[in-house]
Amino acid sequence: MNKKYTETSKFLSYILRHQPESVGLSLNKEGWAVISDLILLSAKEGYEINYDFLQSIVENSDKKRFIISEDGLRIRASQGHSTQDVSIQYSEKTPPEILYHGTAIRFISSIREQGLIPKERQYVHLSEDKGTGYQVGQRYGKPIILIIKTMEMHEQGFKFYQAENGVWLTDSVPFKFIQV
C-alpha cells in the first residue's frame, strides 16, 4: 500500500468512526456520510479524494473497514465507532463456540479484574481467526490472544452482533468467559 492510500484510510477511519465534527461532516444514526460532502470537506483538510480513489480504498482495505451504500451515494465504517452520534442497529447473531480477542500482555491484570470492556469504542471487538487477534493486540504492546467462550455467553443471555466485515461485537466480556 502506498503512503497516500494508508494516510487517507486512517483519515477516513478518524472521520467515519471517531470525530466527524472535526471536519464538519455529518453522519446519520446508521453511520452513513454523504460521499460528495466527504470529498469536499476532505479537500479542505488537504486530502485529495475522488470517487474512484475512495472506491479503491473501500475495496482494498484489508479489514473491509468501510462500505459504500447500494445507491453509491453514501459511505460508512462497518464497525469500530467511538462517536456517540452513531448507533448502528446491528442484528443479533448466534456466535460460534469460541472467538478470539487480541490484546497486550500489560492489560491482562486489569482484564482479570474488570473483564473486557469497550474502552473508547462502543463495543468489545472479537474475531474468528487468531491471526487478526494477534495483529490487533500488537498495536498496544507485546500481544496475547484471549479465547472467549462465546457460546457459553450466548447461552447465558449475552448478545452478539456481526458487522458487515465479519468483526464480532458484544457489550462486555466478564473474566469467567475468558481463557488466557
Ligand code: HQG
Ligand atoms: C483493552 C481494529 C485493560 C483491549 C481491530 C484493547 C479491531 C482492556 C484496548 C478494532 C480492558 C482497547 C478494535 C480492561 C479491554 N483493562 N484493557 N478491562 N478491556 N481492554 O483499539 O479491540 O485496524 O479500542 O483488549 O481490527 O484493540 O482500527 O479495541 O487492547 O476490530 O480498523 O483495551 O480496531 O481495527 O483498544 O480494536 P481498541 P481493539 P482497525
